[in-house]
Amino acid sequence: MEEFEQFFKNLQKDQYFPRFGKVFQTDDYYYFLDMGTGKIAQVNKDVYLVLKALFETNNDFQSLGALSLTDQILKKALAxxxxxxxxxxxxxxxxxxxxxxKATLSLDSMLESEVAHIILEVTEKCNLRCKYCIYHPTHLLHRRFGTKDMSVFTAKCAIDFLASHSQKNQEVYIGFYGGEPLLNFPLIKFSIQYAKSIFKNKKVSFSRMERFKDSKI
Ligand code: SF4
Structure with missing residues (x-):
């Protein structure tokens, strides 16, 4: 077992192990998505359980002891x-x-007059607890689900910043992000009204941002 532990330690180096991939399952099958190659592989349940334990504990090899797998099956899955x-x-x-x-060569001038898009995290709140969400406690590098809302003052400052740093753009974009952004709908309404009142000579588009999708309002 030690040789496997060393192998996985070498693989991880000092990095965050879960960044390498993700496991998921359907009613009948188990899968692994590899972030480096983009491959999705169907795996057996033992491999799934081992990878899941390693990802959820940032490659804490001792966590494999808590799985109800015999030594032989565990070694087979690791192999x-x-x-x-x-x-x-x-x-x-x-x-x-x-x-x-381009942005790495002329970032300062782009920030001065070519800002095209801002995203307002209008709330940390969410009424769901999706396991794949980056704010789920199993994703160790991100904050947990929170309860704060963005203030009107902060939203207004951000939109003012966009207005004063987008002179070279004919169109600008404002995204609403969370948590679940619709849980702070009053701030979304305020932001849209305020943006429309100050972007008189530009097209302004709004969208609701989510972890994996981006739907237009
Ligand atoms: S923020 Fe989005 S992904 Fe996260 S728990 Fe809520 S609905 Fe799910």
Whole structure:
């Protein structure tokens, strides 16, 4: 078992292990999504349970002891995962080492007059508790579900900032994010009315942002 523990430690280095992928299941099958290669593989239940435990505990190998798997089955599942690493290059997503593009060359001037999009996190609240949500307690690098709302003052300052830093754009965008943004609907209404009152010569578009989708209002 020690050789597997060392193998997974080497794989992780000092990184956050869950960034390598995600497991999910349907009624009948188990899957693994690898973030580095983009591959989705159907896996057996044992591999699923092992990966799930490693992701949820940031590669705490001791957590595997809590699984109801015999030593032999656990080793078989770990060997399968190791084979996937060696042959399919899973669990090996590299860290970003360099960011290139226009914004890296002229960021200051872009921030001065080409800001096109702001996103207002109008509330931390949410009436659901999706397990895949980045604010779910299993995602260790993000804040937990919260209870704060953005103030009118903050929203107004952000929209004023967009107005005074978007001279070169004909169109600007304001997104509403949360939590569940509709739980602070009064602030969304205020922001839309306020933006329409100050962006007289520009087209302004609004959208409701979510973790995985972006729906127009
Ligand atoms: S913020 Fe969105 S993803 Fe997160 S729990 Fe609420 S509805 Fe689900």
């Amino acid at each position: 399968k995962i190791r084979l996937g690493v060696e042959k399919q290059h899973i669990l090996s997503a590299p860290l970003f080492s360099e960011v290139k593009g």
